[in-house]
Amino acid sequence: MGSTVALNGVWHRYSNSAEAWTLRGVDLDVAPGELVGLLGPSGCGKTTLLRLIAGFERPDRGSLRLGQQLVAGDGAWLAPERRGVGMVFQDYALFPHLNAWRNARFGLARGKGDERVAWLFSLLGLEGLEQRYPHQLSGGQRQRLAMARALAPSPRVVLLDEPFSSLDVEVRLRLRSELSSVLEACDASGVIVTHDPDEALAICDRVAVMRDGVLHQCATPQEIVRTPATPFVGSFVLQRNVIPAQSTRPDQWSCPLGDLSQQHIRMAAAPTTQEECCVLVESKDIEIDADDRGDAAIVGREFLGDLWEYRVRMGEMVVRATCGVEKDYPPQMPCSLRIKEGAAVDLMTS
Numbered sequence: 001m002g003s004t005v006a007l008n009g010v011w012h013r014y015s016n017s018a019e020a021w022t023l024r025g026v027d028l029d030v031a032p033g034e035l036v037g038l039l040g041p042s043g044c045g046k047t048t049l050l051r052l053i054a055g056f057e058r059p060d061r062g063s064l065r066l067g068q069q070l071v072a073g074d075g076a077w078l079a080p081e082r083r084g085v086g087m088v089f090q091d092y093a094l095f096p097h098l099n100a101w102r103n104a105r106f107g108l109a110r111g112k113g114d115e116r117v118a119w120l121f122s123l124l125g126l127e128g129l130e131q132r133y134p135h136q137l138s139g140g141q142r143q144r145l146a147m148a149r150a151l152a153p154s155p156r157v158v159l160l161d162e163p164f165s166s167l168d169v170e171v172r173l174r175l176r177s178e179l180s181s182v183l184e185a186c187d188a189s190g191v192i193v194t195h196d197p198d199e200a201l202a203i204c205d206r207v208a209v210m211r212d213g214v215l216h217q218c219a220t221p222q223e224i225v226r227t228p229a230t231p232f233v234g235s236f237v238l239q240r241n242v243i244p245a246q247s248t249r250p251d252q253w254s255c256p257l258g259d260l261s262q263q264h265i266r267m268a269a270a271p272t273t274q275e276e277c278c279v280l281v282e283s284k285d286i287e288i289d290a291d292d293r294g295d296a297a298i299v300g301r302e303f304l305g306d307l308w309e310y311r312v313r314m315g316e317m318v319v320r321a322t323c324g325v326e327k328d329y330p331p332q333m334p335c336s337l338r339i340k341e342g343a344a345v346d347l348m349t350s
């Protein structure tokens with residue numbers, strides 16, 4: 001079966017901006033029924049990519065297909081209202097002067113779709129709230145209503161821009177866990193923008209990790225955890241330490257935390273000995289040894305409930321290491337760091 005959304009080599013730059021490209025050669029496919037997360041730091045181009053799919057931005061190069069249809073690029077252009085795309089925004093974007101029912105019906109022709117809206121109200125737990133105005137609804141109910149409105153015209157894809165970030169934790173967790181089943185019930189694909197790695201890994205079928213307009217990896221959460229494609233994916237998505245490494249002899253590697261012969265080295269693609277490379281190390285795999293003559297010092301810590309997470313300066317680097325609550329080290333304590341024996345580390349080109 002073909003893709004619901006297919007971006008092919010998409011480049012984009014805002015015309016009013018002398019700055020560099022916002023999107024740089026992005027390829028991305030969304031399969032029917034799939035929920036894909038766009039994940040990356042603020043300013044990396046996530047919203048721009050969403051706006052481009054919706055038809056509010058045009059690609060400077062490359063093309064966009066929705067289903068079988070070429071809708072942008074290569075001389076084609078289909079207006080946003082004809083794309084069959086629903087949008088859900090962080091701030092709900094509801095009409096304050098319309099009640100919930102009329103908000104949800106907004107994009108539908110007069111006299112049509114009442115049955116679908118009623119079905120969506122029941123699917124999204126909005127029954128009984130039809131006559132309320134947006135200001136009479138809670139944040140979670142407003143976002144449910146925004147979803148009902150986006151889904152009412154039976155779009156093939158729903159684009160969600162940070163939809164849960166202004167909700168409190170409990171409502172956010174409940175709504176995000178329902179998202180997949182709501183999309184499935186509506187036979188729609190979804191693309192959701194988030195800057196929260198945990199959210200993306202928890203709810204998406206695949207996660208597209210972006211930085212500075214470049215797509216670093218698009219893979220299932222399991223694949224990303226097992227085989228991060230770049231140091232950025234390792235640090236931003238998985239919060240792993242990125243530590244420079246070098247080859248000492250063929251197949252022998254070392255880093256400032258010791259040589260890596262005692263570790264299980266995973267390599268998605270083996271770096272050559274000439275290339276600058278690094279290892280990704282989980283903070284739980286780094287041991288702090290109190291050591292007056294050590295080349296590192298504790299610079300900060302956070303209490304995580306059942307663990308301490310220490311930040312330790314070592315030369316130019318700040319390394320994160322977690323350890324049991326009994327290891328109550330004072331700030332500035334001199335120490336040395338090592339990678340625990342048998343820990344799995346990812347070796348890759350920097």
Ligand code: ADP
Nearest residue numbers: 014016017022041042043044045046047048049
């Ligand atoms: P994200 O959603 O990942 O935070 P955006 O897609 O909103 O990122 O923005 C990507 C880059 O484009 C940023 O550098 C931002 O400042 C710039 N940008 C966003 N919107 C506009 C605009 N309308 N005009 C010019 N530059 C913009």
